[in-house]
Amino acid sequence: MANETSAPFAGGHWKIHVELPDQYPYKSPSIGFVNRIFHPNIDELSGSVCLDVINQTWSPMYDMINIFEVFLPQLLRYPNPSDPLNGEAAALMMREPKGYEAKVKEYVAKYASKEAVDEAGEDTESEGELSSAGSYESDGEEPAGAMDDV
Template identity: 75%
Template sequence: MPILGRERTVVTDETWFTAPFSDGKWKVHVELPDQYPYKSPSIGFVNRIFHPNIDELSGSVCLDVINQTWSPMFDMINIFEVFLPQLLRYPNPTDPLNGEAAALLMREPRSYDARVKEYVHQYATNIHDAADEEEGETDGELSEIEDFNSDGEDEPAGKLEDV
């Protein structure tokens, strides 16, 4: 199964993230560009999240954050087990997409944590989407991650000189 041009929405497990995000289930949309793995994927949160480096309305993760850490050696498991947990654990308020979250984190960290928990309760608990049911996806399934992993049968992402 080729991975080129693939996109997928995955529901995270609560254990992947630390407080104050840990009580939520997050729907994360990942889109792989044609130049993947040489070019980083586009990553966005489907449900609303309060974080300095994530746009509150669109859910887009700051491209600078992704591109600064991206390596062609990474696979999709790295996104969900390393990159996203670190992004949530160590927000960068000096390069924000959400200025309100950045200002609150810098000035009143406890108020920031309280606002994050409020968003978790409001937008990331008991999430349910009828469209997912139609596709056979449930909130507890994470099998889509495997679709992105190379098992030796996937087509190559492209030659470096094509990038």
């Protein structure tokens, strides 16, 4: 059963930019969404994820699978509008939940469809940065922490 908060993100595909600090795994990685997403804790233009959100849950025992299997699903399911990077998303979520959901769905359709991600990937593949880029797909159905391919 999907949590209502994650429902508007269901079916979205995002490319994720991950940067590992020198102190990793003792310091959390820097995570950013390459394609646009409308979320209170993610900067709409840069795609940066609020560091406080990552640091609150980060542990040196985690590895990259935790980012994709636990952290990102929880971020989508449980946004924290009281610690926003996107003030517009936070305000809309608190004042007009239906409007927030509609805008999230609009962004998913416009920027996070499989086709949009594939097009965005063509533009960013040649950057040549020392980083890890992965894909993340939200199905809105899995409980946080479920691991299918173990």
